[in-house]
Amino acid sequence: MTGRPSLRFERSLLRERCTVLACADEVGRGALSGPVSVGVVAVTEQTRTAPQGVRDSKLLSPDARARLAPRIRRWATTHGAGYGVGHASPAEIDAVGIMAAMRLAAHRALVDLDPTPDLVLLDGNHDYLSAPAQPSLLDAPGPSFPPVVTAVKADLRCAAVAAASILAKTSRDALMVELAQEHPQYGWHENKGYASPAHVEALRRHGPSDHHRRSWSLPGCAVPAGSVPGSDTTSTIEQAVEGR
Structure with a gap:
């Protein structure tokens, strides 16, 4: 799939299913060290077009991601409904497995969004955010989270998901450089x-x-x-x- 991602799919969800949509993507799932991280960008029907150059983080150079990240944060704060990045540590991954750790990182990214989103869009075809039938050790009682919709290749076609991937990638990369x-x-x-x-x-x-x-x-x-x-x-x- 080629071409610039847009907010077309996000806007369709906002018209039909929600008023605040949180768009999320994860990075670091397959790394051998460091955290798994989830970025979230929340949008509404009033959100303007994403900054020029936004793409799935894997398609951008480190310099391009570094230039885009502050522009995305300003865009998400000024014209969207906020953003967040959450991490789950290697120790947490070892304790409960990668999927539960991704859920923990996503919850940490979502918890401070205000207003609270009423739908979450996840890249891929697996809902790792919703509470499992048998909660893990890290699924402590807390606030309930909104329903989830998944979309394959959302990071390539959905601008807000691509923006979330850039925030997650730049944040995690900075942690790895420190380590x-x-x-x-x-x-x-x-x-x-x-x-x-x-x-x-x-x-x-x-x-x-x-x-x-x-x-x-x-x-x-x-x-x-x-x-x-x-x-x-x-x-x-x-x-x-x-x-x-």
Whole structure:
């Protein structure tokens, strides 16, 4: 799919189903280290066109994302209904698995939005936000969250979802650059925690740090003694190699 994303789909949802729509995207799901992060941009029918250049964060250079992020924050604050970014730590991912950690990060991104959205649009085809039938250890009692609609490739065709992906990506990347100062051997300032050859070799030589997802079968490391329920190790390691 090519072309500039627009607010067309978001506006259709606003006309038919809600008054405040929160558009969300996650980054870091397949990384070997660092948090999983969720960005949210909330829009209404009065929200103006997104800043020029907004695309899915994976299609933009780091410099382009850095230039766009403050423009998106101003746009979301001035012409939208706000924005947020939430993170779930490697320890939380190890404790409850990647899907529950994504839900936790999304809740953290949504909780401070005012007004509260009455619908959430998630990229993809999986609703990781809604409470599961069997809550995890991290699903503590708290405010209820709005219903969810999912859309495949929303990050490519929906401008507010693409904007959310840029906010999540720039926020998470900044955290990984900070962590790289403490652990320069893993090259996080360049690979941002994903499975680059240099990162895998550093794992082989030095073993995992406290910021690695230790419940996973980390490449270059011995398989962990026990697996964590819900950690989705196989699929997430495949994504780590692909940089998702």
